[in-house]
Amino acid sequence: MSGVWWAALRRELTLIWRAPADMAQPLFFFVVVVSLFPLGLSPKPELLALVAPGAVWVAALLAVMLSLDGLFRRDQESGALDQMLTAPVLSVVPVSAKLLAHWLLTGLPLALMAPLLGYMMQLPVAVLGTLMVSVLLGTPTLTVVGAIGAALTVGLNRGGILLAVLVLPLYIPVLVFGAGVVRTAQDGLPTDGLLAVLGAILALALSLGPLAVALGLRISAGD
Amino acid sequence: MLFRELAFSAGDGEIWQITGANGAGKTTLLRILVGLHGFFEGEVRWREPLAPSLLYLGHQPGVREELSARENLRYSQALSGQAGDPDAALDAVGLYGFEDVPAGRLSAGQKRRIALARLWLAPKPVWVLDEPFTAIDQDGVARLDARLRQAAAAGTLVLYTSHHRVGDDVRRLHLGDAGGTP
Numbered sequence: 001m002s003g004v005w006w007a008a009l010r011r012e013l014t015l016i017w018r019a020p021a022d023m024a025q026p027l028f029f030f031v032v033v034v035s036l037f038p039l040g041l042s043p044k045p046e047l048l049a050l051v052a053p054g055a056v057w058v059a060a061l062l063a064v065m066l067s068l069d070g071l072f073r074r075d076q077e078s079g080a081l082d083q084m085l086t087a088p089v090l091s092v093v094p095v096s097a098k099l100l101a102h103w104l105l106t107g108l109p110l111a112l113m114a115p116l117l118g119y120m121m122q123l124p125v126a127v128l129g130t131l132m133v134s135v136l137l138g139t140p141t142l143t144v145v146g147a148i149g150a151a152l153t154v155g156l157n158r159g160g161i162l163l164a165v166l167v168l169p170l171y172i173p174v175l176v177f178g179a180g181v182v183r184t185a186q187d188g189l190p191t192d193g194l195l196a197v198l199g200a201i202l203a204l205a206l207s208l209g210p211l212a213v214a215l216g217l218r219i220s221a222g223d
Numbered sequence: 224m225l226f227r228e229l230a231f232s233a234g235d236g237e238i239w240q241i242t243g244a245n246g247a248g249k250t251t252l253l254r255i256l257v258g259l260h261g262f263f264e265g266e267v268r269w270r271e272p273l274a275p276s277l278l279y280l281g282h283q284p285g286v287r288e289e290l291s292a293r294e295n296l297r298y299s300q301a302l303s304g305q306a307g308d309p310d311a312a313l314d315a316v317g318l319y320g321f322e323d324v325p326a327g328r329l330s331a332g333q334k335r336r337i338a339l340a341r342l343w344l345a346p347k348p349v350w351v352l353d354e355p356f357t358a359i360d361q362d363g364v365a366r367l368d369a370r371l372r373q374a375a376a377a378g379t380l381v382l383y384t385s386h387h388r389v390g391d392d393v394r395r396l397h398l399g400d401a402g403g404t405p
Contacts, residue, residue: 007301011290018289018325079283086257087302088274094302222261 008094012101022070026063026106027113033059034117045122052121053131053182059117060110060135061142061171067106068146069163071098072154072217081154085221091214099147099210107139123186130185130195137198138178144209145170151216173201225251226398229265235348238371238381238389243398249384250282252398253353256382269349278303278347280355284338288327292318292337295326299341307344315343317363332358342370350374352383 016023037055038048075081084094114135115128123131149167153159181194225248233239241249254260256267257279286295296309313322316336326334335358342350350371356364364387371381371389383389 004301007298011294011298014294015287015289074287077283078287079281079285080287082254082259082279082281082283083285083299083302085259086274086277086279088277088304089302221259 004089005093005097008097009101012098013105016101016105022067023105026067027109029066030059030063030110030113031117033062034121037121048122049124049186052118052123053179053186055121056114056117056131057135057138057175057179057182060114060139061175063110064107064139064142065146065164065167065171067102068143068150068167069160071102071147071150076154076220081217082221085218091217092210095147095214095217096210099144099213102147103140103143107143108136110139111136118182123182127182127185130191131182133195134178134181134198137195137202138174141174141198141202141205142171144205144213145174148209148212148216151213151220153220154217155220174198177201229398231396233380233382233394235378235380236375238375238393239383239396240388240393241382241384241396241398242386243384247398249398250353253279253351253382253384254281257351273349275304276348277351278305278341278349279351280338280341280353282353284335286326286334286337288334289325291323291325292329292333292340293322295337296340299338300344303341303347305341305344305347309340309344312340312343313337316340316366330358332360332363335359336363339367342367342374346374346377346379348379350379350381350383352381354384356385356387 034056041047072081085091111132115132118128118131146167149163153163177194177198181191184194185191241252243249251260255263257277292313293309296313310322316339318333318336321329326337339355355367359367368389375381
């Protein structure tokens with residue numbers, strides 16, 4: 001079982017690594033969207049610092065969602081998805097490896113880039129650590145929850161919009177608590193409680209999400 | 224509706240050729256048999272749990288273009304738990320020298336051969352093959368034909384769709400007239 005998991009992880013990392021444009025796209029989107037705020041809003045430091053938590057978080061959320069549309073598409077078109085579903089291992093094993101690989105090469109870079117963008121948005125340096133931790137805790141949830149939508153829409157030609165409709169409502173708690181943590185830190189209040197809530201949401205997503213993704217793929221393959 | 228009143232039972236060592244016009248439901252029937260397609264009325268029974276004994280090759284070969292022939296086959300092996308030397312299997316399907324070439328640079332026939340290489344690994348008791356002869360050249364067809372008969376002689380049940388007939392004692396299942404009644 002674990003041998004399959006490692007083989008799947010290696011395969012997924014290789015696949016993403018060999019299509020670097022797909023990997024760079026979410027990060028590029030993230031940087032560009034946040035950079036547009038000072039241009040469109042106003043370069044006033046007080047104003048930027050006020051909108052920074054929300055702006056960075058919304059951009060990260062959309063970047064993750066955009067990256068998920070194609071998560072299973074090529075596997076489905078090439079028939080690799082059918083191979084996975086007929087294999088004598090539980091589908092959740094290769095699925096969880098795929099989700100981890102996807103997060104490592106798209107979500108993690110977003111979290112590493114977030115402090116830099118926060119700094120650009122005039123967030124106090126003391127808050128940047130909290131921003132990074134909140135994005136670090138939030139993006140895996142976004143990946144897993146978005147993957148459920150991606151699995152259900154993989155058979156559809158224009159699944160992108162449907163994916164957004166399915167997934168965005170579920171993203172709201174992550175956005176509220178993620179941006180909330182950063183604002184709380186800005187106000188100089190303790191953030192442990194809110195970070196714990198983000199962590200709890202993450203634990204829920206990690207424990208049940210991959211099962212839902214595997215089930216979604218089976219449903220999509222069936223019609 | 225694609226087909227109705229369809230009943231057959233297949234046993235060890237038999238080769239079943241499923242024929243029918245385009246759109247008659249050959250692929251759908253195979254997908255129902257391997258459990259990929261759940262929307263049907265009726266019953267599919269296997270003697271034992273199917274997954275560990277099944278080797279299924281779908282209409283699409285399941286080969287990712289970014290990965291090399293060997294990487295593709297190795298991953299199939301990991302998933303299906305099939306033992307065997309991947310290089311020897313690739314050699315057997317005529318891909319010697321192409322092991323490290325990304326599948327995206329190979330022809331359609333060669334991509335299908337990567338998937339077919341699984342037939343030369345440790346055998347599984349049930350083979351379900353959707354159009355295995357598509358895009359394969361004459362020499363390859365002869366080799367695949369021989370391989371299917373060899374496997375059946377060793378007790379493997381082979382179910383496949385194609386217009387190519389393997390041997391003389393192959394059983395045929397013909398799916399109704401094109402289109403069917405909705």
